Amino acid sequence: MLQSQAKWLIPEWSEDQVKELAELTGLSHIAARFFVRRGITAKEDVMSFLHMDHRSLHDPFLxxxxxKTVERIIRAIADKEKILIFGDYDADGVTSTSMMYLTLKELDAVVSYYIPNRFTEGYGPNESAFRQAKDEGVALIITVDTGISGVHEALVAKELGVDLIITDHHEPPPALPDAFSVINPKQPGCSYPNPNLAGAGVAFKVIHALTGDVPDHLLDLVAIGTIADLVPLTGENRFLAKAGIEAIRHDCRPGVKALLNKAGADISELNEETIGFLIGPRLNAAGRLDSADPAAALLITADFSEAEELALFVDDLNRERQAIVKEISEEAIAQVEEQxxxxxxxxxxxxxxxxxIGIVASRLVETYYRPVIVLSFDEEKGVAKGSARSIEGFDMFKSLSTCRxxxxxxxxxxxxxxxxxxxxDVDDLRGRLSELALETMSEDDWIRKLHVDLPVAIHEVTLEAIEDLQSMAPYGIGNPAPKVMLDEVQISAMRQIGATGDHLKFTLRDDASDRELDAIAFRKGELANAISMMSRLSVVxxxxxxxxxxNRKPQFMVEDLRVSDWQLFDYRGNKKLFRQQHLLKRDKVTAVSFSHSFKSLTQELPEAWSRIELKGSLPDEEQVSQLKEAQEVVFIDLPINLNQVEAVLDKMEVLEKLYPVFLHEDSGRINTVPRREQFTELYKLFVHQGKIDMKRHAQTISKRKGWSMDHIRFMCKVFSELEFVTIENGIVHAVSKPDKRVLTDSALYQESLAKQGVEENLYYSSSTELKRWIDDVRNNRVAQLEDSSARQ
Structure with missing residues (x-):
């Protein structure tokens, strides 16, 4: 057994509906399942989803x-008033700033831009910057991707006689800033159909309204801002992202091209993941570590040489950012583990x-699945600046609002x-939010969820089906990439890959079709020792x-996996298990010794392991209690008989992993017990001859009958025990008229028969046979319990 990291939520739907939609649209069954899962079941809606165009865009004047905003900007352009674009330092803010600046420049406006420094000025508009703008003769300030919380700054602008236009997409405060105008789809009284625009999306709509045309030449920038800011990729946002990706592929501006070259990305293969994991982080790195101005300049420049220099600078900052994130993450985890x-x-x-620290907060959420706030302390000023990330079920903004x-x-x-x-106030905030979380979150909210979209079989995974799914991109919030599940598949091969074995590569096989599929699980290399090749694996x-x-082949990228049944790790006859570092300190391991034979080895087992020494007997009451709670069990030696191991297996109620070593004293295989017919033949020979000197004739009998000498000696001992013969100095005398007995009356025969059963079932069987035998023993116990319960 191997637990998944998350709780898998598997949907139900009508397969008839899937079949009908596949026939109507010509899509694969996998793709049709995707649409049914998303509630898109009409052919027209499917086609509309797949083939979006400008009709997906809403009227910006909604x-x-x-x-009022457009009129004021047009007047400022006409009157040659100085316009200042006030942006934000993240990727959304930088793309918004670049789009607005490029547009106003094209319209011959007197325009400049200003992005505050995160470290010296903090987030959002600030009074000092506004006063500086006034001193420089600025008459109109336009914020992009920021400003909705700038109530004080709006009053400052009014006092200075500077008109302030706020364009933003963040949650508005209870009282809006008293600005000249506010463009925010989330503000009260706004009926715009898409409240989920990114800051870049809001800027794009202002530009659309200002110019009268959809600014197709800015689709690349609005797509970067939209994807990087993690807004829902549905409806209008999905069109902006999809059209922007196509724009980058076909006509890439110098700054974006230089950045992609530095990241080693293939522009022709660019998708939302390229933007989310390569472009976005690099644009963010400038503002995270220093000034965001180089990132804005990179997107604005038309000179490729300048773009290459700026891209190199931004890429170096990103490498530095990665090292800082790693260091802070380790320190933050150490703090968490102390409590x-x-x-x-x-x-x-x-x-x-x-x-x-926002990146660090996201990593902590991924590690602990808790709402997280990471703070940077400025002890001289007595201030803490923080970034918060949450989980489903805990509204971070709403919760912080209770602590205003x-x-x-x-x-x-x-x-x-x-x-x-x-x-x-940090301790006070910690206490308040924790108390609020306990009051408002259900027990289920604390469990990480993984929503499965498509349970599929390996034979359904074709290149055509995957291409169908790729046509539904870009994926993101609101339109997540479909999570596919393969249930209870066989493992044909498994190995660790990567320089330090950090990743796992599988070959998975389908029972029905015998088809195979390659799969990779990144950052799960440590599970190589936790998955048995014999196990049935489920992956999402x-x-x-x-x-x-x-060559093009389907591939499965594993996000989570589980093994539902107990697992067998076959170490029979191999002491190497006791040197396995992944097991040595595990306090879940219980080592079972069935006899005295390997007492010295038992004493050398890791201290963390629990021990059960049966010494040839059945488990006592205390040992039964241990076995009931044992999750990972090592069988050190062979049992005396099958009854002994069956008694142990019978008590293991929560078994997850079993490691049979089954050491035994004999270097080779014990001879099997002779057949009944052999006993009969040899006895008849003794009766017929009366007496036989076995020292002289045993070899002859062995050659004539094809029996081993061990078998002959064994049968003589059994006959002697049953008093069918007497043996003196190697001469066997047949007893006249012996008492009637059967072979099983012999203790030696029974002991050997039991030993043969132990070896055949437990030691010399294949791994598959051994697991099947153990399953039968354990299933019989369950069946007996159910039968007993039914009778009661």
Whole structure:
């Protein structure tokens, strides 16, 4: 048995509906299952989903405040007023800034941009920057991807006589800033159909309204901002992301091309994962470690040489960011491990880079599945800056809103937030949020969930089916990549891969079709010793196509796995098990010794292991209690008989892994017990001859009958025990008229028969036969218990 990391939620649906949709659309059954799973069952809706166009875009003037906004910008352009674009330092903010700047430049506006420094100015608009803008003659400030929480800054702008247009997508506070106009699809009174635009999406809509045309030349930038900011990729957002990906593939601007070259990405194969894992983090790195200006300049420049220099600088910052994240993550985990894990994790330290603590928070959520806040302490100022990440069932923004009295600055949404607070209030926040989590979250909310979309069989996994699924991209929040499950499949091969064996590679086989499928489980290399090749493995993950040297093969990318049944790890006759480091310190391991034979070895077992020494007998009451709780069991030596091992197996109620070593004293295989016919023949010979000198004639009998000398000696001993013969100095005398007995009356015969049964069933059987025998023993016990319960 091997537990999955998450609770798998497997849907139910009508396979008839799947078949009908596949016939209507020409899609594979796997693709049709995907649509039925998402509630898309009409042919027209499927086609609309697959073939989106500009009709997916909403009228930008449906955004509240748009007319007033456009009029003011047009007037500023016409009057040559100085316009300042005030952006944010993440990938969404940088793309929003770049799009607005490029557009206003094209419209011949007097425009500049300003992105605050995360470390010296913090998040969002600030009074100092606004006053500086006024001093430089700025008449209009346009925020992009920020500003909705800038209530004070809006008052400052009004006092300075500077018009402020806020374009943002974050959750609005109870009282909106008193700005000239506010564009935010989430603001009260806004009926825009898509409230989930990214900051880049809001900027794109303003540009659309301002120019009167869809700005197709900016689709690449709006796609990067939309995907990097993790907004739902549904409806309009999905079109922006999909169209932007196509734009990058076919006509890549210098900055994006240079960045992709540095990342080693193939532009022709670019998808949402390329943006999410390669472009987004590099653009974010600039603002996380220093100023975001180089990232904005990279996207704005039309000069490829300049773009290459900027891309190199940004890429170096990203490498530095990765090293910092690794160091802080290790320190944060150490802090968590020092305490009992609370409902909400809040960790912090002086010197932690505030630009990367959001990434660290995400890693802690992945590790502990708890809402997390990571804080960077400034002890001189008595202030902590933090990033929060949450789990399903705990609305982080709503929860932080209940603590406004100790949170002078915070903003975000249900799954993530940023905050600034006084150091003295950290413990108070920790207590309040943990208490709130216990009050509002159900028991089920604390369990990590994995939503399975498509249970499939290996024979269904074809290149065509995977290509159908790829046509449903881009995937993301709201349109997650389908999680595929293969249930109870055989393992044909398994090995660790990577320089340090960090990953696992499998070959999985389908019983019905005998088809095989390659699978890779990244960062699960340590499970190599926890999965038996004999086990039936269930996996959940994503389907992909592996291309190598012109060959294309289906491939399964494993996200989670489990083995539902107990597992057998066959170490019979091999002491190597006792040198396996992955087992030596495991306190779950129980070692069972059936006899005295290997007492010295038993005494040398790892101290962490529990021990059960039966010494040739059945388990006593205390040992039965141990066996009932034993999860991982090592059988050190062979039992005296099958009854002894059956009694042990009968008591193991929660067995997960069994390691039979079954050491025995004999170097080779014990001879089998002679057949009944052999006993009959030899006895008749003794009766006929009356007496036989076996020292002289045993070899002759062995050659004539084809019997081994061991068998002959054994049969003589059994006859002697049963008093059928007497033996003196090697001469066997047949007893006249012996008492009537059967072979099983002989203790020697019974002991040998039992030993033969032990060896045949437990030592010389194949691994498959051994597991089947143990299953039969354990299943018989369950059946007996059920029968007994039914009779009661």
């Amino acid at each position: 955004l509240k405040g748009m007319e 009992d894990i609370p409902p909400v994790l809040i960790v912090g330290k002086s010197g932690w880079n505030p630009g990367v 009295d100790i949170l002078p600055h915070f903003g975000g949404h249900p799954m993530a937030a940023g905050l600034t607070m006084n150091l003295q 993950g994503k389907l992909s196509i592996n291309e190598w040297n012109g």
